Amino acid sequence: MSHNSFGHLFRFTTWGESHGPALGCVIDGCPAGLPLTEADIQPFLDARKPGGSRHVTQRREDDRVRILSGVFEDDRTDGQVTTGAPISLMIENTDQRSKDYSDIRDRWRPGHADYTYDAKYGVRDYRGGGRSSARETAARVAAGAVARKIIGEGVTIRGALVQVGPRSIDRARWSWDETGRNDFFCPDAATAALWDEDMDLVRKAGSSVGAMIEVVASGVPAGWGAPVYGKLDQDLASAMMSINAVKGVEIGAGLAAAGMSGEDAADEMELKDGKPAFRTNNNGGVLGGISTGQDLVVRFSVKPTSSIRIERDTLDRDLNPVTVSTKGRHDPCVGIRAVPVGEAMMAIVLADHLLRHRAQKG
Amino acid sequence: MSHNSFGHLFRFTTWGESHGPALGCVIDGCPAGLPLTEADIQPFLDARKPGGSRHVTQRREDDRVRILSGVFEDDRTDGQVTTGAPISLMIENTDQRSKDYSDIRDRWRPGHADYTYDAKYGVRDYRGGGRSSARETAARVAAGAVARKIIGEGVTIRGALVQVGPRSIDRARWSWDETGRNDFFCPDAATAALWDEDMDLVRKAGSSVGAMIEVVASGVPAGWGAPVYGKLDQDLASAMMSINAVKGVEIGAGLAAAGMSGEDAADEMELKDGKPAFRTNNNGGVLGGISTGQDLVVRFSVKPTSSIRIERDTLDRDLNPVTVSTKGRHDPCVGIRAVPVGEAMMAIVLADHLLRHRAQKG
Amino acid sequence: MSHNSFGHLFRFTTWGESHGPALGCVIDGCPAGLPLTEADIQPFLDARKPGGSRHVTQRREDDRVRILSGVFEDDRTDGQVTTGAPISLMIENTDQRSKDYSDIRDRWRPGHADYTYDAKYGVRDYRGGGRSSARETAARVAAGAVARKIIGEGVTIRGALVQVGPRSIDRARWSWDETGRNDFFCPDAATAALWDEDMDLVRKAGSSVGAMIEVVASGVPAGWGAPVYGKLDQDLASAMMSINAVKGVEIGAGLAAAGMSGEDAADEMELKDGKPAFRTNNNGGVLGGISTGQDLVVRFSVKPTSSIRIERDTLDRDLNPVTVSTKGRHDPCVGIRAVPVGEAMMAIVLADHLLRHRAQKG
């Protein structure tokens, strides 16, 4: 069962609510002997953290990660390394304003999980969304940093925002370098500039927009994954769909594959530098659930932030018609911060499959 | 680990190759006391089976299912019922033509899993695709029939083909009744007629086309599912992406959610017949991973059949450039037969979550 | 969940009832490329099979195993090998006498699972014990044969009967060779001769006796297993306790460890042939859940056959006091046939842990 865990051989379990004392995760299955300190994890958290861009929530969390177990440093080793024991990571919640939640306590905010949590559990930590808050993704990002240690330097994982609201990037202008230069992880400088303007309008209107994220892993050798129910693409779909607010996932040509012909869709093979290669990558680096050696390409959509200033109709717990409108800080586009989360989930899936791959090889 | 199993409390494990003596599955977790005979399963296999439509492979398999365990009939019960023991289902492969496979034995067919299976396993049952064949989905459909018994009559699961190649249905003409009247599970009679013509052209050209399937479950109460990594939509994404040739999955508004605004995307609530209701269903019946009580709406794309008559470039196992072209029977659109498979996977996910739901309720 | 499955990376799922058409298992996680034919499995089934000794049930089952999937033979390989796909094994039940079961249909036989199955499921396949029959262990033995292929020749797994009823072997006379020469898998010829006489008396009395089995694995290197909840000895305890009629499991000194002193119990280390070695093996080859490189030593008790000729008091389903007495064939000592089953479970646990071990090693 996996209500709060993900993965098999690399497995992590997250815990914590938005406004509890802390959140964190326990990572099980990390091999021993990998160098690991908090400094290996912190930069990824910093990339995801609120307050990093003027377009994301102004909640200021330090998001300092602490490693509570699973590492050890002694003079026989080269610095601190993993020991094979479970790695417990904790991030304290430092910015829990003592706020008045009475306005949302009993109202089911449209687009949020308020109603469904009530239907399922009968009780709900309404402060900041409780367990359903996107703060949970900080634990994923931390686990992803550990996963990268397992995968090693040979595999590069990079994510980009490719659509914000109705406006998509121009793929002809794609530059990975550019993703580090703007507030959007956008690979196309020109589009990033337009999004800047778009977002100002959205914010002023008290509205929000959705987004599309693309995550690419380069350097994965052919042969990772497994057929039928252990498919690499299946696990990626599961990983991405588990992220808050994600409504769709596609691999390679994705949904567009429905409209293609067989001769266009099936990637032809050829010899390149003496090695098997493909002329196209409509399959996104996966055939039959197993990696082809090409780039692994995943895209997922994130719905617009549900917390908006515009007033919305809904019900309260006593079934009275009420309206709801968000006053405080909020992300006009939660999709922006989903980029490092998507990268982390890619790393986590790959670490899990690398370990599975090793198990099958003498 | 789940290389050949799916689900947790309702869990099934499939086995079998396209041209082995048989294929089947073992279902674990089916509660005792449910009436179950082969006649409950066979109709679903008949709906999926090759040879049922002039647009699908002419391979003629009887696909007769046998229940080998897990049921019992005695005079103290009302006919044959499940006993709580694992249910073993077997379908013999009756149409294994003794064919010459030498042309595909050593060639990696574009779009197929030939190259990746070789990369992973070093050995490959090339006859009819072996384990990577869509014949495995017969076991899913059989398991799905058992899953429906658990879910009961209150939930209706229906699938439809909504796009074939570049042509989509007109949703204004949607009729569930129509899906049973044409060769495409198409809910729009006019589009079905056009597809008939399209397919003739595709077949003549020796080509193939992709397709989009939509599966809807009605009657699921609010409160099924679980947050974070046991999300109902996450499991649906995993289920659908595990089907052969699927390249994308979406829930509700899906990928289009990326282009929406917050006020359009978040489904407002209202009182209807004294009960909580939603004005729209952009979230496809899931909020925070938990069912809302609305229709559960999933769509997935199936890439075009990779086996086509048109000649394609590729490599053989000795890395020689070769061409490959399919001669015998094949589906010009494997997506058609994916409709009953998608329905089965929906039933399987719901049966699993129903059992999980019961576990959490006193 | 694991109601009918065992293991993680080497995982098998069994199905079938005593008097159904067949029984079998599906093995998931077997690496590709291992030579495997039915001839590799059959000898282990023959060792376990009823009718092989005059002291076990005279039910005559051929117990012929069929491999239905997961293997392939072509001219590129050296005979038939595993493909990495799930291996489905089936054994048909050929000796289902059409017997009158009315005497046990509604009575809860003491020592059997009749009452508890009724309490749990409300319905029960009473023919020959249904799912609770020891026939299920045939599937374990078949799976064990495949597990041995994974472990390889370097590890030797051997089992012996060390106690039958009140009479134990003399360990000073232990000879592994002797286990193949008598009807009891007994390593002590003199005791085997006495058991022969004991058993005749037991049979004449219409009674039955319990037994103790010892299984030893030699050649397991140090470092297999995992701490805390993936302990090698924990998995062995789970494996042995899952066998029908087993009531106790011990590793190394076992229960006797309770009565020992620290200086006697803790195995001292020394250098032997330049390698770390232990002077004693009170820990049975496991420290902290991880193998030490010594012999892995497990013992388990099997309770006496519950089906006996001696009349016993019990209740029927309508709660009437009744008596029950077994007429037909039965094992006066089911423990004898538990020896190959124990060996199989040892092989299965080791195969699983070998694969896990590989996963953790670069």
Place this chain on the structure above:
Amino acid sequence: MSHNSFGHLFRFTTWGESHGPALGCVIDGCPAGLPLTEADIQPFLDARKPGGSRHVTQRREDDRVRILSGVFEDDRTDGQVTTGAPISLMIENTDQRSKDYSDIRDRWRPGHADYTYDAKYGVRDYRGGGRSSARETAARVAAGAVARKIIGEGVTIRGALVQVGPRSIDRARWSWDETGRNDFFCPDAATAALWDEDMDLVRKAGSSVGAMIEVVASGVPAGWGAPVYGKLDQDLASAMMSINAVKGVEIGAGLAAAGMSGEDAADEMELKDGKPAFRTNNNGGVLGGISTGQDLVVRFSVKPTSSIRIERDTLDRDLNPVTVSTKGRHDPCVGIRAVPVGEAMMAIVLADHLLRHRAQKG
């Protein structure tokens, strides 16, 4: 995979080393709405804690548990309750003396997991045994307290020490009340007094002794558990064998069942107060893996503390013969503190099976 997790529907994952900053666990699967505060957990930790008896280690840990997530209190509920979200429990290590570990750093202490951890991981947190320390059991005890909340008042779980070294209790004098009155959880006052003397001798000698623990659950209804690989007794064996230093587990008659006859071993049934009852309990409350409604009776042996003052031969990491002898604080009988741990594991297994039971019942 379950290297650091245990259970399925009630599942907990532990983390932490003996001398790290903290240890803890994450509990997944606890139903919502159960009252839970730290005060519900602390008494169980206090019962287990070092320093509570003069016969256990004088290490003084406060062992204060903190609930970091999964509970919520608001004015709509009656105090703090579980929310269905994962429950993170943390215990800080307050008594990590900055000690010189150089004497054990490179030596493999007999009976400890030093050698096997080195063999498996190549690196080892040697401070206080690191991950292999019995401190991990504090997390189990905390999780057990939550498990008891799920099981409810109807089931009583009690443990007792029934043997210390060579001396066993007199079962004729068994009194559950007595277990709370002495330092040994001993149900027999006279034996407890003798153990007091025994222990003084053991301590003076710098030695240690093993122990046997018995845990009994009363009030479990018939029908919990599952056949074959989800057996209640199998899970109990796994649970107990996962506790540090445990070498054997038995249910009901246990190992003694090997020496019994069928008529003595099989528990006859009768009607008692209009309900099915058993005349004896040789099966320890389990038949076919499913509870009978009788007391569930489990016993397990704990080997003597391996850390003793008496000098022992061993090797260091460079394979030099060395001696080792423990100077500081240690338990002469770790088995004493295993009583609350055994109770906790019983509660955990039962909570898991109760949830599984619910899943199968409409």
